[in-house]
Amino acid sequence: METSIDPLTKEEFVKTRENQRFANAVNRIAYHNRKANSLRKKLMVINRPLLKNNQILMECLGRRSFKTFHKEFLKGKGFLFGVFTHYQEHEEKPQPTIYDFIIVNVGNDQIKVINSKTRTND
Numbered sequence: 856m857e858t859s860i861d862p863l864t865k866e867e868f869v870k871t872r873e874n875q876r877f878a879n880a881v882n883r884i885a886y887h888n889r890k891a892n893s894l895r896k897k898l899m900v901i902n903r904p905l906l907k908n909n910q911i912l913m914e915c916l917g918r919r920s921f922k923t924f925h926k927e928f929l930k931g932k933g934f935l936f937g938v939f940t941h942y943q944e945h946e947e948k949p950q951p952t953i954y955d956f957i958i959v960n961v962g963n964d965q966i967k968v969i970n971s972k973t974r975t976n977d
Contacts, residue, residue: 862886904938912956912968920973926964
């Protein structure tokens, strides 16, 4: 019988299957939970501000497809302009986007927020 070392506990065990990596299911689940939790903690540095920005935009827009806000109004709500998920084309220009919300600087500290899921030809 072949033996192996459990990645979680570092204990030696006898394999009952050729592809077995862990001594038991409890160790396997704990190992992968720790690994996923570690990744979640690393990603929260970016995800927390993104989720907060998304929540602010959902509250401010409601069911509208777009609305213009003063930059200071959004800052007062806690919006952070330095984080976004990707760029999306709007009027033939790439614009910063937070999930479904396109952020367009229209000048004079005015920010147009467009919900890309509900927009039509505006």
